[in-house]
Amino acid sequence: MKLSRYHLPTLKEAPAEAEVISHKLMIRAGMIRKLASGIYSLLPLGVKVVRKVENIIREEMNRAHAMEVFLPSIQPAELWKESGRWDFYGKELLRITDRHGREFCYGPTHEEVITDIVRRDVRSYRDLPLNLYQIQTKFRDEIRPRFGVMRGREFSMKDAYSFDADDESANRSYIDMKKAYNAIFTRMGLNFRAVEADTGQIGGSFSHEFMVLANSGEDTIAHCDKCDYAANVERVELLPPKEISDGTPLPVEKVETPGKKAVEDVAEFLKLPASQFIKTLIFKTDTEQEFVAVLTRGDHEVNEIKLSRTIGANEIALASDEDVEKITNAPTGFAGPIGLPIPIVADNAVAGIKNGVTGANKKDTHIKNVNMARDFKNATLADIRNAIEGDACPRCDGGKLTMRKGIEVGHIFKLGTKYSESMNATFLNKEGKSRPMIMGCYGIGVGRSAAAAIEQNNDENGIVWPPAIAPFEVIVISLGKACDEVEKAADGIYKALQDSGLDTAFDDRNERPGMKFNDADLIGYPVQVIIGKRGLAEGVVEIKTRKTGEKKNVPMENTIVAVTGILEELIKAKKP
RNA sequence: CGGGGCGUAGCGCAGCCUGGUAGCGCGCCUGCUUUGGGAGCAGGAUGCCGGAGGUUCGAAUCCUCUCGCCCCGACCA
Incomplete structure (x- = not known):
């Protein structure tokens, strides 16, 4: 992609309303623009990142035998009344009335719709297990949206729903999703932990949250310093103190x-x-x-x-x-x-x-x-309090809890039969008896994952994308002018990189070098290939690794190998 | 919803207290020079001062109402 033809409005200063670093950088890098409180437009660069996140999600979901569907964003009130959530979901549910006075809502989640679909067509245990997912825009009328796309009201989410015939199979579905989620966030290059979590309004019997570790996170997670127990502080089951007051009470x-x-x-x-x-x-x-x-x-x-x-x-x-x-x-x-x-x-x-x-x-x-x-x-x-640093671990003997901040990018729930019972999603088992399906649901915040990646990967100059979700893997920066020798050479390298299968951007804009360098650092392309007059005379290009700032001169014909090598190394370095 | 703050040029802000020509930096446009880390010079464009009402000879400025946005809290994936 030639930047001379790309809509890339970068900003030197961030709007005053942006508070957290990812929000500031997404605005400055020209990824997003705000339309209203908690509602954002994605610009071309933002779309590129989101598509990469989505594709990783799709590949891993498909690998886990989930099938993609696409459900309506507007849902009839009847379904929500049937599940009982029309009254319970509260003000976060954006309710809409059509011209005939019929009630609808803009879907904040899709348990009702998916359950309705499955109950219509799935009749037999032979059709189970079944896992369907979609990537859809949701709307939750948050009391206080903040931090850009991290906590928007409108947001894109991958949600999957599993249907099983028995508990054992449902647990297997849950574990498969947990594995898929681990694969997804690992591939995205995120530093994350899966923690035990509360089920909230979605309901259900148990759940895990996938937390990206970042100090700006709104959630606090507790983990044991001795065993691998980790949970949202809200969820930690605290043990009663070993000693109950007996002693000698003094007079009041x-x-x-x-x-x-x-x-x-x-x-x-x-x-x-x-x-x-x-x-x-x-x-x-x-x-x-x-x-x-x-x-x-x-x-x-x-x-x-x-x-x-x-x-x-x-x-x-x-x-x-x-x-x-x-x-x-x-x-x-x-x-x-x-x-x-x-x-x-x-x-x-x-x-x-x-x-x-x-x-x-x-x-x-x-x-x-x-x-x-x-x-x-x-x-x-x-047990009615939040855990604090130093509390005893509920799972092991002698372990103490320590706290870290995290951003919730994924949440998986074993729902059980909450929706299948209220909405009559049943099947006939081997014995010919009608049973409610056992459900699970599995969400990933797409935009939030991208924002979390930025929270975790940035420096004073801008974003430092993990290669897997960078808008482009590499940028070629020409320091020449339109149609001169330098630009022609740069154009050749750009085409060669693209032909080799690398997602490549080409800064062929008629701008000063400083501007191009700063934009490239801000946007955070993992690798920069810089072609200038000096290097061209010697037949070399300069290759800069965004993460380390390391620059090296490489003979022009070795560019592809060098770039590929750096990208591989960056990906390898991320793996634990 | 409670508490606090802010709406002035595309972005960041000053001006408001103490009413009287609407400003600064960045960006944008034109020309020339420049071109390895956000250039220099010269010229230029851009504002319903969030909106409505009021006070006043006169309101960005004072008063009332309203809308929007941000922060803290409660709430939440």
């Missing part, structure tokens, strides 16, 4: 803590560690009780997903200040478990606190020497 004592509300403030004021505190939060829920008091250790955080599951709520939120005052008879910041008129759920770790400090349900007052076993026996114990 009220202390004045004027104006000290946050745990850190009170801790500093009383000169006690935060772990000695019992934090009391009041949540409003959609359960019968409406309000619930939640206790965690002062240095722990409530995990709302675990909490919802524990109390059987669909929606929970922190109670308003007014509600807190009504329930505790005190301003916020002084709530405590003793004497509360609402149900209390305590995190397992709270049982291990000896002589702890809590709010007194009275303004400017806390209580010391509180012990669960004596002072608030009515509380229910459960």
